[in-house]
Every structure is written in structure tokens, then in C-alpha cells.
Amino acid sequence: NSCYVFSATAALEAHNSIVNDVSKPVSEQEIIDCSRENDGCTGGQPYLVYDYIIKNGLSYDNSYPYIAREGTCKARSLSNSLNRFTGLKGYIFPKPGMLNLLKALQYGPVSVVMYASQEFKYYYDGIYEGKGCAGDETPNHSAVVYGYNLNAPKPYLLLKNGWGADWGEDGHFKVAIGRLSNDNTGHCYIAKTKYNVLPVMR
Numbered sequence: 001n002s003c004y005v006f007s008a009t010a011a012l013e014a015h016n017s018i019v020n021d022v023s024k025p026v027s028e029q030e031i032i033d034c035s036r037e038n039d040g041c042t043g044g045q046p047y048l049v050y051d052y053i054i055k056n057g058l059s060y061d062n063s064y065p066y067i068a069r070e071g072t073c074k075a076r077s078l079s080n081s082l083n084r085f086t087g088l089k090g091y092i093f094p095k096p097g098m099l100n101l102l103k104a105l106q107y108g109p110v111s112v113v114m115y116a117s118q119e120f121k122y123y124y125d126g127i128y129e130g131k132g133c134a135g136d137e138t139p140n141h142s143a144v145v146y147g148y149n150l151n152a153p154k155p156y157l158l159l160k161n162g163w164g165a166d167w168g169e170d171g172h173f174k175v176a177i178g179r180l181s182n183d184n185t186g187h188c189y190i191a192k193t194k195y196n197v198l199p200v201m202r
Helices: 003-020 028-034 046-056 098-104
Strands: 088-092 110-114 141-149 156-160 172-176 198-201
Touching: 003 028, 003 046, 003 110, 003 141, 003 198, 028 046, 046 088, 098 110, 110 198
Parallel strands: none
Antiparallel strands: 088 198, 110 141, 141 156, 156 172
């Protein structure tokens, strides 16, 4: 359940590359070990990841690598290191609705909170609009939206997941956009939650 970390850092790294021309992976492990606002390997929110980074900075992955389990926080011993990201200025919550999500994407990738059904977990390829993404299900997963195609016969969003390259289309997936309106919250509620978040660089 550390998807929230990978969604937040993927969007952050993309914006750092766009704004500052720096492509360097940051440490998911530090967030899991050190962010008290989140719950380590049992869940959290991308915007709370950004709150931690704004306050503390964040190690790069090469100095605080991912170990796929919660450990003791080592951030204090690395706090004086030059190998630390401090470029996050703030963040923006796009308003709910598909059109608002597409507008936010003009500035770069967006970390989204969505509902991942059992069927979604077995997604292989193509444009997803499957079962389990309607009704009143509570959002339980996070990914990053980085693009869209409105010219396809069935317009879709492009997203990166955090489940590894063996899942979906090399770790990525497509979700049908549907109606171009803000009363459309998208399949899997991708455009519904008020906690979708866009990082803002210095």
C-alpha cells in the first residue's frame, strides 16, 4: 500500500525534469520510513508526501534506496548531505471533474487518487473502462496521469502505475475519458477526488 508514495514522487520527478531539466530519482523509502503524516506501507496521501518534502527536503534514491518494507528513519543522518532534493515550492489541488483534470495536465503530470477494483488489478492492455469503477466505492489507490489522447476513436488518459513493469503496458495503462465535462468524474473516479495534486517547483 505504498502506491501513494510512488504516485507523488513520479509526478514530482516529472515536474523537476520539465522545470529544472533535472532527471534524478528521489527516495520513496524516506517517505515510508519518516513521514509521520502518512502510514508507511499501510497507506497515505500524495499531498501529505509533498507536505513532508516542503518541510524536510528529500533524499535522492541513490543515498536512501527502496527496500520494499518499512524501516527506521535515516533522514537525520542524511540531513546535511548535498545529495538532497529541496526544490518543491508547493502544490495545487485541481478541482474535480474531467475538464479540470485535462486543464491541470497542461502544466504537467498529476498525482491522482482513484478506485482500483479487483478487475482493474488484472488489466493487461488497451483502454480500460471495465467493471468495478462505478457506484460509491471509496478511493483506494494512487497513480500518476501524464497525458491524454483526444483524437483516438475512444479518447483516453495515459497513466503510470506503481506495480512494476510486468503489470499492464510496461507499468502504464490507459483509461477512457468519456464525456468532456466536469460532471464526468471518469472511470475509477480518476477525476473525482479533491485530493488529486499537482506539484509546483521552485
